[in-house]
Amino acid sequence: MTAVQQPTTPPDLSWLESVSMSQLERNPYPTYERLRREAPLAFVPVLGSYVASTAEVCREVATSPDFEAVITPAGGRTFGHPAIIGVNGDIHADLRGMVEPQLQPVEVDRWVDDLVRPIARRYLEAFEDSGRAELVGDYCEPVSVRSLGDLLGLQSVSSDQLRDWFHKLNRSFTNAGVDEDGEFLNPEGFREGDEAKAEIRATVDPLIDQWIAEPADTAISHWLHDGMPPGQTREREYIYPTIYVYLLGAMQEPGHGLASTLVGLFSRPEQMEEVVDDPALIPRAISEGMRWTSPIWSATARISTRDVTVAGVDLPAGTPVILSYGAANHDTGRYDAPTEFDLHRPPLPHLAFGAGNHACAGIYYANQVMRIAMEELFEAIPNLERDTSEDVEFWGWGFRGPTTLHCTWEV
Known part of the structure; x- marks a missing residue:
């Protein structure tokens, strides 16, 4: 006699009603750990989106022919159309x-060393004899x-100005909170992004x-002329x-990826020593750092x-889904002890640079x-x-990285 299979009781996701943007910006991991466990694909009210x-669901959606790219409402409000991350065809x-x-x-190999190495040396010379520095603000960012600004042709724009633009665009892009009607909870949060765009245009x-x-x-x-x-x-x-996409994401990713990797190495002093002694390990450390705290988090x-x-959820046509790659990279179904930085972790592919035909174009450059x-x-x-x-x-839900990293050394 065949046993009758009882229907599965859906999880009670009423707790998501209390999730706030401030929670997600400060520390998204507890919310997403619970989501991975209870509902790998779920509607989050404050984001107005599934x-x-x-890792499995993110990759499935990112590579499925039944989905195409769309920009989040706050991202669209910040970048406008047609931003490369939100268009198709x-x-x-x-x-x-x-x-x-x-x-x-x-192409990158042809010029990247001559571009980046003198810039790095110039910033190091400003503080290497002082015995202390705040590395996010003094070096990583x-x-x-500066490297991307020079690549774009913005040598006349100071690094401080470029950092100011990317921070303002970041806060605007991640001003994602909405009410039950889909209206932005903080429309004033786009003001500084608009100011940055006006300054960018004027320059x-x-x-x-x-x-x-x-x-x-x-x-x-080249963007103006090539292929025309x-x-x-x-x-x-x-x-x-x-x-605007470049002045935010392409500037944020290497700076915060570098800073997060350093924080991860500091958490494992013996691994920090290994990397300092053997620079050939640096790419492996960076890969783990990008997994550990993905700069483009969600x-x-x-x-x-x-x-x-x-994932057992019926989605009508026209349903947006936010891909939380930072959460996917902490998936315990794929990684052992994912909250720990581990240089010697088996080199499984991660999703820090996305997947599918909208994966980051600048993976190698970054x-x-x-x-x-x-x-x-x-x-x-x-x-x-x-x-x-x-x-x-650390701060950020859409983009994430350490806000400061104070370091010392003997001179």
Whole structure:
């Protein structure tokens, strides 16, 4: 006699009603750990969206032909259209074709060392004899924004200005909280992002005018000209949303990935010593750091193109799903003790750079910036230690990294 299978009682997810944006920004891990355990795909009211929290579901949605890219409402409000991270079809193909030639490994290898290494050395020279530094603000972020700023053609913009723009765009992009009607809880939270975009336009418009008339070997100039018929350029309004994407995500990722990797190494002093003694281990340390605290933690989304069932959840056509790659990279079904940094963890692929046809175009570039910056740091200051009198606090739900990292060393 065959036993009658009893229907599974769905989990009680009423606790999600109390989840706030401040909780997620301060520490998203407890919420997402519970989601992975109880509902790997669930609607989170404060985000006004379904959220994928496990490696399996994130990868399924990211690579499924039943989903296409969509930008989150706060991201769309910040970047405008057509931002490369939220478009599909011919527009996405054109924008990827616009940015990818400069980011191919063979091309990056041609110039990345000459670009990044002098920048890293210049910032190190400013503090290496002082015996102490706050590395997020003094080194990790400046090296990241200066390298990308110079690549884009923004040599005339100070690193402090670039950092200010990316922080303002970050806070605007992650101002994601909505009420039960889908209205933003904090519409004023977009003001500083709008101010940053106005400053960016005032700075970049004259450069675009110049590059239209006289093409240069800068990324933005290539975006204007490459692949266009003779005598024509892409419209500036068409490329500005992707410029904003770069001035946020492409600047944030290497800087905060480097800082998070350093924090992880400080948590394992014996592994820090290994990496300092053997720079060949740096890429492996960076890969683990990116998994451990993914800089682009939960900033991308997909939308269903037809009625579809994922992880037992029926999603009507037109349903957005936020891909929480930072949560997926802590999936206990894939990683042992995922909350711990471990240089010697088996090298399983992670999702810090996304998946599918919208995976980060700058994977190789970002890894090389971090590698070079870490090589230079350990060469200049091999006896680096974390200042344990100062706490290390991480912030962010969409984008995440340490806010400060105080260090000391004997001179």
